[in-house]
Amino acid sequence: MTDQVKLSQYSAILLENARHYGVTDEDVLTAIRTGDLAALSQAEREHYTYEAFLSYAKEHGEELERAVQEGYRITFNTNNGLKNWIAITFDLKPGIDFNAAEGLVDGLILTGEQAEKLRKSLASNWHIADEIDTADGHKELTLRLRGM
Structure with a gap:
């Protein structure tokens, strides 16, 4: 491997x-x-x-x-970099499809496949703090900067 x-x-x-x-x-x-x-x-x-x-x-x-x-x-995600990466990668609009604040991304709804890509790609200075299965089979994610 x-x-x-x-x-x-x-x-x-x-x-x-x-x-x-x-x-x-x-x-x-x-x-x-x-x-x-x-x-x-x-x-x-x-x-x-x-x-x-x-x-x-x-x-x-x-x-x-x-x-x-x-x-x-x-290797390392900044707040704005992570916001931009999410927007570009999943074709989402910050402030509409998800919220991004200092050390926090929430309201992010992804398919299971998209959530897996995020999980594998997210820099280690961030983590998935919460993951909720939605009624329609998607994942609602909250991301936090480690240490916040």
């Missing part, structure tokens, strides 16, 4: 942003293997550019290819 891939919050958000805007995992893998970022250009937005995506990952020893194929754990 191999260790779980660790990704910075920066790389995780860029990866999920690409997926959110329709870039397939195969296209992401091709970009990683060839260095040709053209396929990622459709996901570029004001704060999400891919110019440094591969060089940042290489410089920080991130295994992007394995992260795409096997999943990953974020």
